[in-house]
Amino acid sequence: MVDVITEIKQLRAEIDQHNYRYHIQDEPSIPDAEYDRLFQKLQALEKDHPEYISDDSPTQRVGSAPISGFEEVQHEMSMLSLDNAFSEEDLRDFDRRVRERLDGLLEVPYACEPKLDGIAVSLMYENGELIRGATRGDGSTGENITHNVRTIPSIPLRLMGEGIPNRLEVRGEIYMPKAGFNALNERALAKGEKAFVNPRNAAAGSLRQLDARITATRPLEMCCYGIGVFSGGEMPDTHVDSMQQLNRWGFKISRYLELVEGAQGCFSYYQRMAELRNTLPYEIDGLVFKVDEYQLQKQLGFVSRYPRWAIAHKFPAQEEMTQVESVEFQVGRTGAITPVARLKPVFVGGVTVSNATLHNMDEISRLGLRVKDWVIIHRAGEVIPKVVRVVVDKRPVDAEDVCFPQSCPVCDSDIEKIAGEAIARCSGGLSCSAQRKEALRHYASRKAMNIDGLGEKLIDALVDKELLKSVADIYLLQHKDIAGLDRMGDKSADNLIAAIENSKSTTLARFIYSLGIREVGEATARNLANVFGDLSAVVEASEEQLLAVPDVGEVVAHYIKTFFVQVHNLDVVTALQEAGVHWPKLESNNLENQPLLNKVYVLTGTLELMSRDDAKGKLQQLGAKVSGSVSKKTDCVVAGPGAGSKLAKAESLGILVLDENAFVSLLVSYGVAAS
Numbered sequence: 233m234v235d236v237i238t239e240i241k242q243l244r245a246e247i248d249q250h251n252y253r254y255h256i257q258d259e260p261s262i263p264d265a266e267y268d269r270l271f272q273k274l275q276a277l278e279k280d281h282p283e284y285i286s287d288d289s290p291t292q293r294v295g296s297a298p299i300s301g302f303e304e305v306q307h308e309m310s311m312l313s314l315d316n317a318f319s320e321e322d323l324r325d326f327d328r329r330v331r332e333r334l335d336g337l338l339e340v341p342y343a344c345e346p347k348l349d350g351i352a353v354s355l356m357y358e359n360g361e362l363i364r365g366a367t368r369g370d371g372s373t374g375e376n377i378t379h380n381v382r383t384i385p386s387i388p389l390r391l392m393g394e395g396i397p398n399r400l401e402v403r404g405e406i407y408m409p410k411a412g413f414n415a416l417n418e419r420a421l422a423k424g425e426k427a428f429v430n431p432r433n434a435a436a437g438s439l440r441q442l443d444a445r446i447t448a449t450r451p452l453e454m455c456c457y458g459i460g461v462f463s464g465g466e467m468p469d470t471h472v473d474s475m476q477q478l479n480r481w482g483f484k485i486s487r488y489l490e491l492v493e494g495a496q497g498c499f500s501y502y503q504r505m506a507e508l509r510n511t512l513p514y515e516i517d518g519l520v521f522k523v524d525e526y527q528l529q530k531q532l533g534f535v536s537r538y539p540r541w542a543i544a545h546k547f548p549a550q551e552e553m554t555q556v557e558s559v560e561f562q563v564g565r566t567g568a569i570t571p572v573a574r575l576k577p578v579f580v581g582g583v584t585v586s587n588a589t590l591h592n593m594d595e596i597s598r599l600g601l602r603v604k605d606w607v608i609i610h611r612a613g614e615v616i617p618k619v620v621r622v623v624v625d626k627r628p629v630d631a632e633d634v635c636f637p638q639s640c641p642v643c644d645s646d647i648e649k650i651a652g653e654a655i656a657r658c659s660g661g662l663s664c665s666a667q668r669k670e671a672l673r674h675y676a677s678r679k680a681m682n683i684d685g686l687g688e689k690l691i692d693a694l695v696d697k698e699l700l701k702s703v704a705d706i707y708l709l710q711h712k713d714i715a716g717l718d719r720m721g722d723k724s725a726d727n728l729i730a731a732i733e734n735s736k737s738t739t740l741a742r743f744i745y746s747l748g749i750r751e752v753g754e755a756t757a758r759n760l761a762n763v764f765g766d767l768s769a770v771v772e773a774s775e776e777q778l779l780a781v782p783d784v785g786e787v788v789a790h791y792i793k794t795f796f797v798q799v800h801n802l803d804v805v806t807a808l809q810e811a812g813v814h815w816p817k818l819e820s821n822n823l824e825n826q827p828l829l830n831k832v833y834v835l836t837g838t839l840e841l842m843s844r845d846d847a848k849g850k851l852q853q854l855g856a857k858v859s860g861s862v863s864k865k866t867d868c869v870v871a872g873p874g875a876g877s878k879l880a881k882a883e884s885l886g887i888l889v890l891d892e893n894a895f896v897s898l899l900v901s902y903g904v905a906a907s
Contacts, residue, residue, distance in 0.1 A: 236277065240284055243274040247290045248392060251385060252482050288361055288389040292382065301442070302375040305366035307354060309460045311403065312371055313537060314520065314544040320499050323521070326543045327495035330523060333532055333540065339494045341524040343471040344501045345486045347544055348455055349432045349515040350407030351439055355381065356461070357400045360391040367439070380439050381406070383448035386455075388482035395477075398464025402483060404456040408435040409514045412451025427598075429621050430551070430610070431515050456483045457520070470524045491524060502545055509547065518546035551610050553623060554578040559590065559603055559634045563642045563666035567657040567750075571596060571634065573607070573619055581611030588617040592654045593636050600624070602631040642666045645798045650787055661748050662703060663800030669695055671748050675703040679754055680746035681735040685728040693717050703746075704807035706732055736812045740767060741849075743815055747805070750791045756783050758852050760792075762826070765818040767805075771796045782855075826855030827902050831867040834859050834882070837875030839892055847895070850904050862887065870895045
């Protein structure tokens, strides 16, 4: 039986060491799977020998049964708050007062570290074992949250290393990292539950759970910032040395803990951390500067509410309260309709903010927002300000519901919103000025009308000069319109005019694709052309008729029908045809008679008589599906010179393989020209 006890102790020590490396040092030494095996082995041994289970075992972090309430805890040493500095001048005044009280000391060493935006806690250890966790409370009295802090992986249940004191009170901040907070809210929203407003709110709610099993599921961490009670051991002489000692005993400390000299050193640290702030994986609302030497701290002493030897230099507030004056609706380049709150200007995150995004109507409903409501807005770094909460208690009696527009506020086309999707969109893709540049880029792209030379920057310039108001205006461009633009000379203008002229001769499939109908890609456009044979037939088709086309489901059929019932879109299509855009007339196909309907082909190697895209298009014209990989479902592989692994796999599976000549013969046999 002694062997079992020894094995349990060894496993606990090994797992504690791995937890330390993973949660404290961010340097895991074994894969997760190996850690899981060790943990499961310990669980099995403790299950077989429950008499050896102890409170400090790593298996006991999962949380215990709910408690009836929180007991009060009297702090042996008050947990005071800190005085605040909001500017460089405030910081220099603090340093001046410190030096004056230290008999004019010229340069004071300061310990600098981030001020985490979480919940301040006290952890009490006796003989190296965690016996109590408590909230800061009012500084004198807090709440006993031992059952919850025991579930947090970065809080050691038993200290490791040498020189552990008889009694030790460690103080720190429990917080929720940004990634964990976002994942927690995503899960809550998916279940139809209320989301937390911010990481601090989420951390506080998690720590005040009566059921520790709930806390155990929350992504909480703890970072130390100080020592309260210390007895029965040798205490370091400085704050920085104390933090490093805590780290050796198993605690997480800030990786940005730094020792500097004087006020200028503090302010330089502030500037560096201000630049890093938005890249950190957790929220901070400022920095803390402490006189590093404990002897100097003792000389400086305290005032009633805070120590004279420390100060918090706060960043500009990232959240403020203001009033929503109106809600307007903007149209993005892809047609997405986004509500925007127009606010009473307020200074937040270092700038004056008068607008905030509301994302979509689902978000407005979630917030319960009305026009004239008072709201909390959040702005971090360069992130667009957003409304995070409505202050319902301040709602005025004349607050109004937000009404979503029935038509596009820019072009008056219908707005479409598919069930299950949060975003509503304008259906006037060709005619909506908000979508103009995106529509032009797509129309001129290689797989659409292939207008070589009409790239993004040139389109921007032509639109900005109001020479292109719709895709049809491309065919009205003249040499003089182009040659005078930046980086465009006579030759470039001639080449572009020629490319525009060449694009007039196209195929029905390319033309349908070029219109930019939502969810209509190359294959769907080709199927529409093959089935209906003529654009007018596509325009007049009912949703039921559209559903008969391969790859067209209810959503895509709805998008196609909605696009073609917009008069603005039809006007642009007519203008394009009047400008000379044309294509050969096709006979509409009965899909059941397409010879390669639903056959799966794979193209590999180099084709010499046509491009890979041309070969793909011809196969799709005959009803085939073209895949990028060989599988048992593949019907045929077309292999040109240089074919490698795909050819080998096809041969091993006994799949039909055609060289390019045989492929061309196949196309000709079905009436499709190879060139």
